[in-house]
Amino acid sequence: MKSNDVILQTTTKVVLFIILAFSVFIFFNGHHEPGGGFIGGLMTASAIVLLMLAYDLEMVKRILPFDFKVVTAAGLLVAIGTGLGSFLFGVPFLSQTFDYFTFPVLGELELATALLFDIGVYLVVVGVTLTIIQTIGEDQ
Amino acid sequence: MTNLVILPILIPLLTGVILLFIPKNIPFQKILSLISGLSLISVNIFLILNILNNGIQTLELGGWQPPFGIVLVGDMLAVLLVTTTSTVSLAVLLFSFYSIGAEREKFYYYPFYQFLITGVIGAFLTGDIFNLFVFFEVMLIASYILIVHGGTKVQLRESFKYVLVNIISSALFVIGVAYLYAVTGTLNMAHLSERIGSLETGAPILTVIAVLFLIVFGLKGALFPLYFWLPASYAAPPSAIAAIFGALLTKVGIYSIFRTYSIVFIHDTGYTHQILAVLAAITMLAGVIGAIAHQDVKKILVYNVIVAVGFVLFGVATLTEAGFMGAIYYLIHDMVIKGALFLMIGAMVVVAGTSHLKEMSGLIKHHPKLGWMFFTATMALVGVPPLSGFIGKLLLVQGGVDSGQYWIVAVMMLTSLLVMYSMIRIFLNGFYGKIILKEADQYGTTKGLLFPCAILVAVSVFLGLGAQALYPLVATAAETLLQPEIYIDAVLKE
Numbered sequence: 188m189k190s191n192d193v194i195l196q197t198t199t200k201v202v203l204f205i206i207l208a209f210s211v212f213i214f215f216n217g218h219h220e221p222g223g224g225f226i227g228g229l230m231t232a233s234a235i236v237l238l239m240l241a242y243d244l245e246m247v248k249r250i251l252p253f254d255f256k257v258v259t260a261a262g263l264l265v266a267i268g269t270g271l272g273s274f275l276f277g278v279p280f281l282s283q284t285f286d287y288f289t290f291p292v293l294g295e296l297e298l299a300t301a302l303l304f305d306i307g308v309y310l311v312v313v314g315v316t317l318t319i320i321q322t323i324g325e326d327q
Numbered sequence: 328m329t330n331l332v333i334l335p336i337l338i339p340l341l342t343g344v345i346l347l348f349i350p351k352n353i354p355f356q357k358i359l360s361l362i363s364g365l366s367l368i369s370v371n372i373f374l375i376l377n378i379l380n381n382g383i384q385t386l387e388l389g390g391w392q393p394p395f396g397i398v399l400v401g402d403m404l405a406v407l408l409v410t411t412t413s414t415v416s417l418a419v420l421l422f423s424f425y426s427i428g429a430e431r432e433k434f435y436y437y438p439f440y441q442f443l444i445t446g447v448i449g450a451f452l453t454g455d456i457f458n459l460f461v462f463f464e465v466m467l468i469a470s471y472i473l474i475v476h477g478g479t480k481v482q483l484r485e486s487f488k489y490v491l492v493n494i495i496s497s498a499l500f501v502i503g504v505a506y507l508y509a510v511t512g513t514l515n516m517a518h519l520s521e522r523i524g525s526l527e528t529g530a531p532i533l534t535v536i537a538v539l540f541l542i543v544f545g546l547k548g549a550l551f552p553l554y555f556w557l558p559a560s561y562a563a564p565p566s567a568i569a570a571i572f573g574a575l576l577t578k579v580g581i582y583s584i585f586r587t588y589s590i591v592f593i594h595d596t597g598y599t600h601q602i603l604a605v606l607a608a609i610t611m612l613a614g615v616i617g618a619i620a621h622q623d624v625k626k627i628l629v630y631n632v633i634v635a636v637g638f639v640l641f642g643v644a645t646l647t648e649a650g651f652m653g654a655i656y657y658l659i660h661d662m663v664i665k666g667a668l669f670l671m672i673g674a675m676v677v678v679a680g681t682s683h684l685k686e687m688s689g690l691i692k693h694h695p696k697l698g699w700m701f702f703t704a705t706m707a708l709v710g711v712p713p714l715s716g717f718i719g720k721l722l723l724v725q726g727g728v729d730s731g732q733y734w735i736v737a738v739m740m741l742t743s744l745l746v747m748y749s750m751i752r753i754f755l756n757g758f759y760g761k762i763i764l765k766e767a768d769q770y771g772t773t774k775g776l777l778f779p780c781a782i783l784v785a786v787s788v789f790l791g792l793g794a795q796a797l798y799p800l801v802a803t804a805a806e807t808l809l810q811p812e813i814y815i816d817a818v819l820k821e
Contacts, residue, residue: 260347267341273330280333281389 192241199241206234214309215302224305228312235313236320244324255317262310269304331377332386332401334370335409336449338363343441356437357424363441364417371410375800378403383807383817385454393454393818394518400454400818403804404655408451408582411659414786415574415666416444418779422670423567425775426677431477431565439476443469443571450579454818456507456514456591459583460500463547467493470576473568474560485563492556496546503539510536517818520590520811530594537592537599541584541606548580550640551610554633558617561632562625562682566673569625573632574666578658581636585643585654589808596646604644608735611637611742618749622684624672624757627749631668631708634746635661641735642723650726651805656797657719660790664708664715667783668750671701674776675757684753689762696777698758700784705750707787709743715790 214227239247270281285299342363346356378384384401387393420440427436446466453459471493475486508514510532511522523533546553561572584603592599614633621627639661642654672682674697679687691698703714710716720743727736790797807813 256350257348260344263344263347267337267344271337279387279390280330283389 196241199237203234203238206230206237210234214305224308225312227305228309229316231309232313232316232320235317239320239324244321255314255321257314259311259314259318262307262312262314264307265310266304266307269300269307272300330386331370331374332384332399332452333388335367335374335413336399336445336452338367338370339441339444339448343438343445346438346441347435350435350438351433353429353432356432360420360437360441361417364413364420367413367444368410368417371406371413374401374406375403375410378406379800379803383814385818394513394515397458398454398515398517398818399452400516400814401452402807402814402817403800404582404585404807405451407655407659407800407804408578408662409448411662412444412447412451412575415662415783416440416571418782419567419571419574419666419670421779421782422570422673422776426673427565427567428477434476435472436476439469439472440571443473443575445469447575447579451582454516456516456519456587457504460497460504463500463579464497466576466579467497470572474564474572476568477565479563481563485560488556489560492546496543499539499546500543503536503543506532506536506539515818516586516590517811517815520593521815521819523591523594524811526594533592534595534598537587537595538602540587540592541599541603544580544583544587545606546580547577548584548640549577549610549633549636550580550584551606551613551633551637554610554613554636557633558626558629561629562623566669566676569629570666570669570673573629573669574662577632577636578662581639581658584640585658585808588643589646589651590811590814593811600644600646603640604732604735607637607641607644608738609637610634610640611738615742615745615749619745623682624675624684624687624753625682627684627753628665628668628672631746631749632665634742635665637742638720638723638739641732641739642726645723645726645730645732647726647729648805648809649722649729651808652801653719653722653724653726655801655804656722656790657716660707660715660719660787663783663787663790664704667704667780667787668701668708670776670780670783671697671704672753674773674780675701677776678773679757684756687757687763688760689758691758692762694758694773697773697780698754700777700780701758702754704780704784704787705747705754707784707791708750709747713791713794715787717791718794 210227210230213230214223216223235247235251273280273282283299283301287295288298289295342359346359349355374384378401386399388397388399391397423436423440443466446462446464446469449462450459450466453462471486471490474489475482504514507519510530511519513519513522541550542553549557557577561569564572588600588603611634614630614637617630618627618634621630635657639654639658642650642657675687675690676682678690678694681687707714707716710720720739723739724736727733727739
C-alpha cells in the first residue's frame with residue numbers, strides 16, 4: 188500500500204496532538220464522570236489509527252515499537268492488581284477510596300484508586316484495538 | 328475472609344493474564360496452568376467446607392450493597408458446580424498437554440483456556456442477571472477463539488455458525504434483561520425473587536420474559552429445538568477443546584435455566600414449568616435419535632450431550648425436592664463423565680486416525696486400559712449401579728413420579744436404554760471385532776492421554792460409591808432452591 192496524501196498527512200501531524208491531548212483530558216475526567224479509561228483509550232487508539240491511515244503500518248511500528256498484545260496483558264494485570272489491593276486491606280474486592288493531595292504546580296487535586304484501575308482499562312483498550320487493527324492491516 | 332468467593336474467578340483470570348506475557352515459553356505455561364488448576368481445586372474444597380459450616384457466602388464487590396451493587400453468591404449449588412468445573416478443566420488441561428500440538432500452544436491456547444474457565448466459574452458464582460450476561464460473554468469470546476483455534480477448514484466453517492448463533496442469542500439475552508429490569512426494577516436475583524414472589528396475581532408479562540429467558544438459555548444449553556448448531560460445531564475442534572465445550576459450556580446454560588426457574592420465575596409454574604418439562608422430554612428423544620443415527624464417534628457423543636440436557640431440565644421442571652436433587656446430582660455427574668468420554672473418544676481418534684466407526688475396530692487388543700475405562704464410563708453414563716449416573720437418574724425418576732409426570736419418566740427410561748445402545752455400539756464396533764490396525768500401523772500413541780481420562784473415571788466412580796458423603800452437600804443445594812428465602816436472606820441480609 189503506497190499512498191502519499193499530502194493534505195491528510197499534514198493535517199494528521201497537527202490533529203494527532205489535539206486528539207492525544209484531549210484523550211488525556213478525558214482520561215483524567217474519570218474521577219467524577221466515570222469511564223475515563225475506556226473512552227480515553229479509544230480516543231488514543233483512534234489517534235494512532237489515524238496515523239496508520241495517513242502514513243503506513245511500518246512507520247507506526249517504528250515510532251511505537253510495542254507489542255500491543257503485551258500492552259493488553261499489562262493493562263489487564265494493572266486492573267486486576269488494583270482489585271487485588273483490596274486483599275491487603277481486608278475490604279471487599281474492587282473497593283475504592285480517594286483523598287486530596289497538594290501538588291507543586293497544580294495545587295490541590297483529588298486522587299482516587301479508581302484512577303489506577305482506569306490506567307489498566309486504558310492500556311487494555313489501546314492494546315486490543317491496535318492488535319485488531321494491526322492484524323487486519325498486515326493480512327493482505 | 329471477605330474475599331474468599333472471588334478467588335475461584337481470580338485464579339484462572341490472573342493465570343491467563345500472566346500467560347499472555349510469555350506466549351512462546353510453553354514449558355512455563357504448562358507448569359503455571361497446572362499450578363493454577365490445583366490451587367483452584369483446593370480453594371473450592373475450602374469454600375465448600377466453609378459453606379457447610381457458615382451458610383451461603385456472599386461478596387459485595389466494591390462494598391456496594393445489593394440490590395444496587397454487583398454481588399457474588401457462593402451457595403452450595405454454585406460451588407459444587409465450580410468444584411466440578413475445576414476438576415474437569417484440570418483433567419482436560421492434562422490431556423491437552425499431550426494432544427493439542429506445539430503449533431496451537433504457541434498461539435495463546437493456554438491463556439484462552441484459562442479465560443474460558445474464568446467465564447464459566449463467574450457465571451456460576453454471580454448473583455446478578457446482568458453480571459451473568461457479562462460472564463457469559465467472557466466465556467463465549469474465549470470459546471469463539473478456541474473453536475477456531477488452529478484454523479482448519481472444518482473449524483472455520485463451523486465456527487462461523489457458532490459465532491452467529493451465539494451473537495443472536497446474546498442480543499436476545501440483553502433484550503430479556505432489559506424487559507426484566509423495566510418490569511421489576513431490579514436485576515439482583517435475590518431481589519427479583521423477592522419482588523416476583525410478593526406478587527398477588529401472576530403477571531402475564533413476567534411469563535413472557537420467563538419464556539424469553541428460556542429461549543436464550545436454551546440456545547446456549549442446547550434445548551430442543553434450539554440445539555441445531557451444537558452437533559457440528561462441537562465435533563469440529565480438536566478433542567481437548569471439544570471435551571471442555573461438551574463438559575462445561577452447555578452446562579452453564581442449563582445452570583442458568585436451573586437458577587432462574589427455581590428462584591426467580593416461580594409465579595406461574597403451571598405454564599412455564601410445563602413448557603420446560605415437555606421440551607426436556609423432546610430434547611431427550613431428539614438427542615438420542617441423533618446419537619443412534621450417526622456413525623461418527625464424535626457425533627454420537629455430541630448428541631449424548633443433548634440427551635443429558637433433557638434429563639437435567641426435566642428434574643428442574645418437576646419442582647420437587649427429589650427432582651432438584653436428581654438434577655443437581657445428574658448435572659455434576661454429567662460434567663465429569665462427558666469430559667471423560669470426550670477425552671477417551673479423542674484418544675481413540677488419535678490411535679485409529681479416523682472418527683468413523685466403520686473404519687475402526689479391535690482397538691482393545693493393543694489398548695485394554697482405554698477399552699475398559701471406556702466401558703466403565705459408558706456404564707456410568709447410562710446409570711448402572713453403583714456408578715455415578717444411577718443415583719441422579721433414580722432421584723429424577725422419583726421426582727417425576729412425585730410430580731405425576733409419568734409419561735416423561737417413561738420417555739426417560741426409554742432414552743436411557745437407547746443411550747446405552749448408542750454407546751455400546753462404539754464399544755462393540757470400535758474396541759471389539761476384527762483387528763484392523765497392527766501396533767505399528769497406528770496413527771498415534773495414547774502416551775499421556777490415559778491418565779486424565781483415568782482421573783475423571785475415578786471421580787465418576789467416587790460420585791457413585793461416595794454418594795453417601797455427597798448427599799448432605801446436594802441436599803443443602805436443593806434446599807436453597809426449594810426455599811428461595813434462604814437465598815434472599817443470605818444475599819440481602821434482612
